[in-house]
Amino acid sequence: VVRRQGRLNLEEIGRLAGVSRSTVSRVVNGEPNVSPEVRARVDAVIAETGYRPHAGARSLASNRTGVVGLVIPSAVETLFDDPFFGRLILGISEETNAAGVVLSLFLFNEESEERAIYKRVVSPGHVDGVIVTATTMGDPLLAELSDAGMPCVVVGRPDSDAPLTFVDADNYGGSREAAHYLAGLGYQRIGLIAPPSNNTAGVDRRSGFLDGLADRGLSVDDRIREGGWSEEAGRRAMAAMLVDRPDAVFVGTDRMAVGALRAIREAGMRCPEDVAIVSFDGIISPDQTDPRLTSVTQPVAQMAAQAVVLLQAVIDGSGDPAEQIVLPTELVVRESCGAALRKAPR
Amino acid sequence: VVRRQGRLNLEEIGRLAGVSRSTVSRVVNGEPNVSPEVRARVDAVIAETGYRPHAGARSLASNRTGVVGLVIPSAVETLFDDPFFGRLILGISEETNAAGVVLSLFLFNEESEERAIYKRVVSPGHVDGVIVTATTMGDPLLAELSDAGMPCVVVGRPDSDAPLTFVDADNYGGSREAAHYLAGLGYQRIGLIAPPSNNTAGVDRRSGFLDGLADRGLSVDDRIREGGWSEEAGRRAMAAMLVDRPDAVFVGTDRMAVGALRAIREAGMRCPEDVAIVSFDGIISPDQTDPRLTSVTQPVAQMAAQAVVLLQAVIDGSGDPAEQIVLPTELVVRESCGAALRKAPR
DNA sequence: CTGAAAGCGCTAACAT
């Protein structure tokens, strides 16, 4: 067996500092029982040599990796143009940076990739736990990961009553508030362009909005259209909606709202004078649309931060199992809802 | 020392299959010298038990991790709203998925984070190599990683003559082509809203466009404005530009072009009738603007795929050191350039 | 407060 010479490791650092590798290990890990002088000496050698512990060896010996995974299924549909995932990734990475933890990314588009990714995620020694963005109805991945004993935190409400830890925005409450708000502005012929219903967020937004209208004795009647993910879906839905002459429409996602605005313009109408709009996400920068969108805004950064914190708790065994956090949304009023035209909401 | 019982490992699988752990290792790693019967028997046990090799142990013994890092500096500026990074991440993850490699993400916003991240990246046993998206002028990170012996591939042209492997879009050539195209349509008062010049892509686009005009005996004269990253920057630049009455403007990024369109609208003018626009990136989905943008389009997916392939080559020592790949852009003609109004380009 | 020693699960010669 050939031995590489002088590889920088605990033993070597110990030799240079005149202590054993155990002591160096203690210094590296910030354990208390080390005399100040020894600690200083070891730290000096480490700084001088640029020594860094070997992550694999650490993981092997301690059974912890210092890595958390972020699992994003069906990436292609949304990651392209929806700023939500960009913001989420950014928020999570900020939090993992602060926690001194490395972030691994598991994206997949097809079922076949899902299987392969799954195997990699659950391979021991890769990650200590995962954050899963899975609000897709009927996705088995979540249950599988959880069953395999992998510490999990879900961003979004999981489609299952299994006791999973999750953090979600209040899609239901926020949409209901939007309904109340539009009703309060005096709109009578209120419509709904529904968000995709293949995920829990969409389902919750739809029911929240309908319930909110009912609270005020209103209903969408036939002023409801099924939407999708894209701007084009929003454009089509609004074009179809206009024949029913709504005076205000709740559009289930910001991206669809962009398309909806275009449909209104193409029909020779104006927003908010002819049709007012409130959307959901708060994720498109306001200046990108004309008029600027009034939107129920998700606290994405908070969701991201919470997810990381929750995951740490699940990993180290502290904290409730199956803790479920629903963060409040905020209705940010801009021009598209026509509030300025209707000064006194009743 | 307390021993956990029955931990699933090579030895255990070997016991169950009646072979040694070496043989199991060979099967797991797809090595040729295993008899078909033994292979089948071992595979069966693996499938049955759900055995997965321990990544840390593997990394420790083999000195390879099966993980590549993606380093994105100054994430906050762009990752929020620019689809470029989303697409890049997606493209890279598709390629790493295909290669059976895990992707780790290192994002940072501040200088302080950069130091911490750097340490984590170069820690042995974390990644086999990194893809760095660093076209920022004067960023020392790249040189440091490379000097530390970390296999690196850069996406974008690095700001240094150091022999680094990189893959870039042809920012210079694409911009030059845009200039030729606008000149060919007969525009005479052509202007430039320059992309940010703190990165090589911006620098290359500017010089390419100016050279392209010069090729046709044209110049921007005083029709040049400094841009930035945001739509708002584009809006301001175009608003300022309009006083010089350009008939066509090359806008250095798609995002700025969105703002530029708004500025034209706000000035009561029309695009392309009053001012034509060609932008660079091809990254904003066409239906998002009105008129749809004629744009020099980057092959983001190809860049991502190439980066992963190059990195693999650098890691396993095959392939040129310092290979430099510049992928061609494509001028995608839509409405904003006014080509339809000027049927016969000369 | 420090050191010695026993693994963690795997790979990679080497031997058969």
Next chain:
DNA sequence: ATGTTAGCGCTTTCAG
């Protein structure tokens, strides 16, 4: 084609 063996660098009892 298969088994044996010696580490990889670290953490973690256990002694002192």
